[in-house]
Amino acid sequence: MRVVAGSARGLALVAPPGRDTRPSLDRVRQATLNALESLDVVADATILDLFAGSGAVGIEALSRGAAHVTFVDQAPAAVAAIRANLASTRLADRATVVHTDARRFLADAIAVGRHYDIANLDPPHVFDDWAELLQIIPAEVVVIESNREITLPEGWLALRSRRYGSTVVTFGRRPPVHPTVE
Numbered sequence: 001m002r003v004v005a006g007s008a009r010g011l012a013l014v015a016p017p018g019r020d021t022r023p024s025l026d027r028v029r030q031a032t033l034n035a036l037e038s039l040d041v042v043a044d045a046t047i048l049d050l051f052a053g054s055g056a057v058g059i060e061a062l063s064r065g066a067a068h069v070t071f072v073d074q075a076p077a078a079v080a081a082i083r084a085n086l087a088s089t090r091l092a093d094r095a096t097v098v099h100t101d102a103r104r105f106l107a108d109a110i111a112v113g114r115h116y117d118i119a120n121l122d123p124p125h126v127f128d129d130w131a132e133l134l135q136i137i138p139a140e141v142v143v144i145e146s147n148r149e150i151t152l153p154e155g156w157l158a159l160r161s162r163r164y165g166s167t168v169v170t171f172g173r174r175p176p177v178h179p180t181v182e
Contacts, residue, residue, distance in 0.1 A: 006063030
């Protein structure tokens with residue numbers, strides 16, 4: 001597993017040991033970031049990498065010019081891998097690594113008014129609480145990596161969905177709020 005593009009291109013990344021984390025394949029990560037770049041949302045973005053695993057997606061975004069990525073994972077091995085990957089790519093100065101449960105992190109982020117341009121969501125395949133999670137995610141654009149098609153709940157516009165083997169990547173955006181004119 002390597003960084004595909006940007007300032008850290010070609011640098012190797014480590015994955016947490018065991019089967020609990022399934023790092024995004026290089027081609028899926030490349031296609032995902034290419035799609036986000038085509039939407040012109042990566043450069044200078046603040047990104048939330050929730051269920052971050054190895055941190056590969058967030059590191060790829062940092063390598064391509066994102067301003068800051070917050071990596072969240074509850075597994076100690078994943079947090080250690082993220083920190084090692086940030087150190088080896090020399091991108092740690094634009095990152096925050098949080099060792100906690102996703103829901104707890106979101107509750108705290110909402111309580112202090114934190115907001116992100118993009119949220120990358122790659123939970124375990126057994127995850128089924130998409131509607132609940134997307135109602136509270138403090139981001140304008142979401143990228144969901146799953147083993148099946150995900151239907152975005154009301155309040156989200158589906159931008160695109162692509163299948164890469166057994167992985168489905170879904171992109172959504174909150175519709176712009178237009179002030180009413182009286």
